[in-house]
Amino acid sequence: MKFSDFVSVDAIRPSVAANSKEGVIREMTQSLVDAEKIAVGEMDSIVKAIMKREDLGSTGIGRGVAVPHTKHPSVSRLVGTVAISEQGVDFESLDGEPVQLFFLLVSPPDRPGDHLRALENISRQLRDDAFCKTLKEAGGPQEVWRLLEDADAQSIAS
Amino acid sequence: MTIDQTENSMHETHSREVVVENEQGLHARPADLVAREAQRWESRIEFVGKAQRVDGKSILDLLTLAAEAGTHLVVEATGPDASEALDAIGSLFEHKFDLNEENTRIHTNKSKQEKQISSDSAGINTATCEGDAERNTNS
Numbered sequence: 001m002k003f004s005d006f007v008s009v010d011a012i013r014p015s016v017a018a019n020s021k022e023g024v025i026r027e028m029t030q031s032l033v034d035a036e037k038i039a040v041g042e043m044d045s046i047v048k049a050i051m052k053r054e055d056l057g058s059t060g061i062g063r064g065v066a067v068p069h070t071k072h073p074s075v076s077r078l079v080g081t082v083a084i085s086e087q088g089v090d091f092e093s094l095d096g097e098p099v100q101l102f103f104l105l106v107s108p109p110d111r112p113g114d115h116l117r118a119l120e121n122i123s124r125q126l127r128d129d130a131f132c133k134t135l136k137e138a139g140g141p142q143e144v145w146r147l148l149e150d151a152d153a154q155s156i157a158s
Numbered sequence: 159m160t161i162d163q164t165e166n167s168m169h170e171t172h173s174r175e176v177v178v179e180n181e182q183g184l185h186a187r188p189a190d191l192v193a194r195e196a197q198r199w200e201s202r203i204e205f206v207g208k209a210q211r212v213d214g215k216s217i218l219d220l221l222t223l224a225a226e227a228g229t230h231l232v233v234e235a236t237g238p239d240a241s242e243a244l245d246a247i248g249s250l251f252e253h254k255f256d257l258n259e260e261n262t263r264i265h266t267n268k269s270k271q272e273k274q275i276s277s278d279s280a281g282i283n284t285a286t287c288e289g290d291a292e293r294n295t296n297s
Contacts, residue, residue: 057187061217067186094190094217112182113226119186120224127218 001078001117002155003125003148006105010035011081012141016102021091025050025068028083028104035081038106042074046106060093064136065126067119069105078114080105082144084136100136101126125151166202166237173234174244176251184225186217188255193217195246201237203247214247 011031018024029047032038038046049070053059060066081104088098103122107115125131131151138144178184184192196203196214203214205223207230212219214233225231235243250256 057190059186061186061190061221063218069186112185113224116183116185116224116226119221123218123221127222 001114001121002152003121004152006078006080006114006118007103007145007148008032008035008037008079008081009141009145011037012144013081013083014138014140014144016083016085016089019085019087019089021054021089022047022051024083024085024089024091024102025054025104028068028081028102031081031083032079032104032106037075037079037081038072039074042072046070046072046074050104050106054092058092058094060091060095060097060099061123062093062095062097063126063132064088064097064100065103065122065132066091066093066099066101067103067105067122069107069115071109071115072106073109075106075108078105078107078111078118080118082135082148084138084144101132121155124155166200169201169237169240171234171236172240172244173232174248176231176233176248178225178227178229178231179251180254180257181227182257183227183229184220184223186221187257188250189217189220191255192220192247192250195250196243199235199237199239199243199246201235201240201243203243204234205231206234207231 011034013027013031016024016027018027026047029038029043029050033040033043049072050068053070054068059068083102083104085100088100091099093099105115105118135144135147138147180188193215205212205214205220207225208223210223212222214220223231233244233247
């Protein structure tokens with residue numbers, strides 16, 4: 001599953017203001033509401049569900065990356081967005097490092113395969129240090145989107 | 159992900175098959191559990207499946223397998239504690255990583271009924287978790 005299959009370009013936040021775990025999750029969920037990918041009335045429930053998942057173990061998977069996520073019955077397809085924090089946020093990551101790159105995913109409960117394929121794509125791309133570095137330095141949403149599209153094109157070619 | 163293979167290459171490679179048996183597949187939490195378990199052992203540990211060979215000690219590598227429920231994988235361990243490492247990792251898969259996957263779901267009324275059925279078959283712990291989930295959803 002490519003980035004362009006689940007990342008909403010209108011919801012990309014290349015410079016998050018929040019400096020806490022819940023703050024970033026809330027800001028990213030709000031961006032999906034603003035992009036009309038999730039219903040405004042579901043926002044609190046989704047944030048709560050994502051935080052509940054974090055309680056089971058941080059989704060900060062190392063290398064300055066976190067993949068906060070949840071299943072939620074209010075979405076009929078996998079929706080996601082990308083955010084970047086310049087200074088990094090304490091996310092209780094597995095390697096203890098602050099997180100700069102966030103990929104937030106909300107998936108329908110009955111589609112575990114889609115969720116796995118989104119995680120597969122994210123982790124495959126993030127093994128590439130150059131990709132992580134350029135993404136962290138991206139200036140605006142369009143630049144982030146272009147980098148994701150480039151990564152998609154390369155993963156098809158390889 | 160470089161692994162120092164010089165020491166371990168003196169040892170024979172042990173291997174065994176594992177099957178992803180939990181409903182949600184090898185998602186972030188089980189991948190984390192497997193990587194942590196693999197890191198406890200000195201041996202080099204690799205997973206082979208879906209036309210890939212990945213480092214069992216790396217959560218990112220394990221996630222690239224996108225192993226859904228029912229996927230068969232081969233685990234290979236090379237090193238002084240290879241056999242014990244395979245037993246420990248195999249046990250995680252056999253116990254479906256001891257995850258209570260229902261725990262993280264937020265349910266509509268319809269899926270609550272479905273969950274009731276699945277929690278009957280799943281047995282332990284679901285009653286408490288269900289209570290928590292409902293409180294969170296309703297508050």
